[in-house]
Amino acid sequence: MTTTTPTPAPIDVSRVTPTPNAPALAPIDLAPPIPTASAPAPALAPVDLPRPIPTAPAPIDLSQPVFGAAASFPSSLDPARALAEAAPALAAHLSDFHRHPAGLPDLRAAVAERYTRRGVPTTPDHIVVTSSPQAALALAIGLFCAPEDRVLVENPTHPDTLAVLRSCAVRPVPIPLGGNGITPADLPGRFVHTAARLAHFSAGYQNPTGHLPSAEVRLAAAESARRSGTWLIADETAIEPVLDGVAPEPFTLGVPRAAAERIVTIGAPSQTHGLALRVGWLRATPRTAAALARHQADAGLGASALDQILTTNLLHQADADLPAHRAQLRERRAALESALTRLAPEWSWRHPAGGLTLWVDLGRPAAAALTTHAANAGVHITPGSRFTLDPGAHDHHIPLPFTLPAPALTEAACRLATAWHQTLSTPRSPDRHMWTV
Known part of the structure; x- marks a missing residue:
């Protein structure tokens, strides 16, 4: 037997029923009672609001x-000031249709002048500007190495260095750092036995250990590289800031000329002026620098004009900052x-x-x-x-x-x-x- 549900009687109202008709709907619970002077609205029951969740400390x-902003800039890196000072040079560059595969002449001259003041005579022809120190390392590896070539590298070293080696498909070979850094007597054997095509050494405060290479280490590395036909990258991105004592000597200082010709130095302003400036550079013999610049131009790489102009201005003011x-x-x-x-x-x-x-x-x-x-x-x-x-x-x-x-x-x-x-x-x-x- 089928049971049917009775259909409720139609209600003579619609969605536009005037408010005065609402009391007629109250008996069938379709509308709440309308408050009046004689029947005020019932008091609302108290509600327990949730307590605010304590916020975690700022990471x-x-x-x-x-x-x-959190670490504060040197005074010359005030963004508004730096951009205002760079504007005239940038405007002039926009009307300059010459290509500068080795970097803007003013920046190359500023970098060369700083090397000369440190005791290494340098001209702009020695300098190639890149978009970062990592790009500088990749450029050198691309010119000197083939895939699967061995590259000597300090262990531990910065993750960015390891990432560049992986991206270039070369085979890193570790040089262990002891409690006092690299042992000079170990280097000749490592260069010979590994047949490394290239070696990467920190020329400043080694990241992450903070070790500073001694003159004995620099000379042993340079001579070992010369005898084995290995190109040597001296990474000077961490020669600043000097907190105690005197500034580190340039890696090539005191190195015989024949050995110095196989040394390419990498530098950047990032240790003192922050990572936002996408600029690095290489210093090499003019012949090697020209080859590096051609390799960079062929790859369509290089630093932006604005970053180069900002860096030029900052280098001129670095001594004051x-x-x-x-x-x-x-x-x-x-x-x-x-x-x-x-x-x-x-x-x-x-x-x-x-x-x-x-x-x-x-x-x-x-x-x-x-x-x-x-x-x-x-x-x-x-x-x-x-x-x-x-x-x-x-x-x-x-x-x-x-x-x-x-x-x-x-x-x-x-x-x-x-x-x-x-x-x-x-x-x-x-x-x-x-x-x-």
Whole structure:
């Protein structure tokens, strides 16, 4: 038997029924009662509003040296001022239809003048401007190397260097850095036995360790490269800032001419003027520089005119800016070292005479785990394993830049100490090896 639901009687109203007719709908619960003077609206029941969720502390980025509003610029890097000063030169360049594959003449002259003042006579013909120090390294590798050629490289070294080597499809061969850097007596054998086509050495404060190559290391590397027919890249991107003592000597200073002719130097303003300036350069013999410039032109590469003009102006003003910049970094280095000494006494590091980073030894291989806990605590860091050719190596190190203001560095150290205690209290999962049969 089929049951049918009775159809409700039609209601003589529509969606446009005037408000006075609404009381007629109340008995069938289609409208709430209309408040009147004699029947005021019922009081609303109290509602418990949710409590505001506490906001997480603003993250602090120590994953790389940071310049900018948080870290403050040198005075000549005030963006509005720098752009205003660059405008006339940029306007003139826009009406110049000449190609400059080696870079704008004014910048090449400014870079050459700085090398000459450091004791290495240099003309603009020695200089090739690129879009970054990484582009400079890639340009040199592209000219000197073929895929699968061996390239000697310090271990640990900066991740950007390793990324360039991978992108160029060459085979990096590590030169291990000990507690005091490179051992000069080890170099001749490494050059001969590896048959490396090219070698990459830090000529300034090595990133990340902060080691400065001695005159003995420079001479041993240059002579070893000459005897083995290896091209040598001397990376001077970290010759500044000098915080203690005197500035590093140029890599080619005191090197015999025959050996110096196989040395190509890389430089950039990024250590003192920030990563936003996409400019680097190479210094080589005029013949090698011309070959590098042709190789860059063939690839359609090079730095923008604006970046080159800005860098030219900044180099002219660098001597006025650097003293205050160095003093500021010394203060920040001291603040970070003091906070770490107080809050993480089991950690250790070499007091860096220059550069931007502490290479901190945690005392145990826990950098990867600490990186995770630190991110949860609001600090972004980079594990030491990112700086090495060996998977899992240097997991007992972390690099900590000191470019942020002192209060931010002190707060970062407090958060890192909390994250370190969490790291120590979290059991490590056993290593598991998976085998495929």
